[in-house]
Amino acid sequence: EAQVTQNPRYLITVTGKKLTVTCSQNMNHEYMSWYRQDPGLGLRQIYYSMNVEVTDKGDVPEGYKVSRKEKRNFPLILESPSPNQTSLYFCASSIGIPDTDTQYFGPGTRLTVL
Amino acid sequence: AQSVSQHNHHVILSEAASLELGCNYSYGGTVNLFWYVQYPGQHLQLLLKYFSGDPLVKGIKGFEAEFIKSKFSFNLRKPSVQWSDTAEYFCAGHPRGGYQKVTFGTGTKLQVIP
Numbered sequence: 243e244a245q246v247t248q249n250p251r252y253l254i255t256v257t258g259k260k261l262t263v264t265c266s267q268n269m270n271h272e273y274m275s276w277y278r279q280d281p282g283l284g285l286r287q288i289y290y291s292m293n294v295e296v297t298d299k300g301d302v303p304e305g306y307k308v309s310r311k312e313k314r315n316f317p318l319i320l321e322s323p324s325p326n327q328t329s330l331y332f333c334a335s336s337i338g339i340p341d342t343d344t345q346y347f348g349p350g351t352r353l354t355v356l
Numbered sequence: 357a358q359s360v361s362q363h364n365h366h367v368i369l370s371e372a373a374s375l376e377l378g379c380n381y382s383y384g385g386t387v388n389l390f391w392y393v394q395y396p397g398q399h400l401q402l403l404l405k406y407f408s409g410d411p412l413v414k415g416i417k418g419f420e421a422e423f424i425k426s427k428f429s430f431n432l433r434k435p436s437v438q439w440s441d442t443a444e445y446f447c448a449g450h451p452r453g454g455y456q457k458v459t460f461g462t463g464t465k466l467q468v469i470p
Binding site for chain 1: 402
């Protein structure tokens with residue numbers, strides 16, 4: 243089944259404790275992206291990647307890191323999480339750039355930073 | 357700044373009522389536009405998209421949207437809503453061409469009362 247998977251789905255952590263949220267797609271998509279969803283703010287893009295080893299900042303990259311060593315994986319890293327990073331995170335992928343392709347979204351990761 | 361805006365934050369309708377959700381964009385030049393739906397507890401799914409051609413776009417589940425360039429709008433419509441349409445709806449877009457980020461609106465929560 244074609245899908246985007248994220249792990250974990252739920253995570254409660256404490257300030258400053260490094261964490262990684264994994265994202266994987268099995269559709270051989272080139273483009274992958276991370277968003278955070280907050281009430282009243284909609285979805286805001288954190289980082290995106292157009293291919294292996296190519297990443298770029300979205301609208302709200304501060305406090306986050308990403309890597310794209312393999313085409314299928316695009317982990318989101320929070321080196322020192324803070325409470326303002328409490329949010330719902332979505333990973334998405336598309337065949338090419340979103341210019342001409344639909345993005346497929348993962349199920350979301352609900353992160354709480356205490 | 358390039359953006360997508362949704363002015364209706366929360367809409368409550370009775371079943372069988374007609375729906376129109378507003379979406380405006382502020383990009384110059386040609387633009388790609390999308391409507392996504394997020395059912396409670398689920399991830400985003402594409403409803404419809406506009407890249408070029410017929411400005412009246414038909415999507416899944418009886419939804420349609422009309423691209424009106426002169427008004428910078430891409431409103432979502434459905435002639436008769438059902439209780440199962442209760443969800444949050446997001447408009448998204450970006451300029452066509454080049455490697456551009458997708459920008460999402462803040463979302464509209466639709467509640468359909470049986």
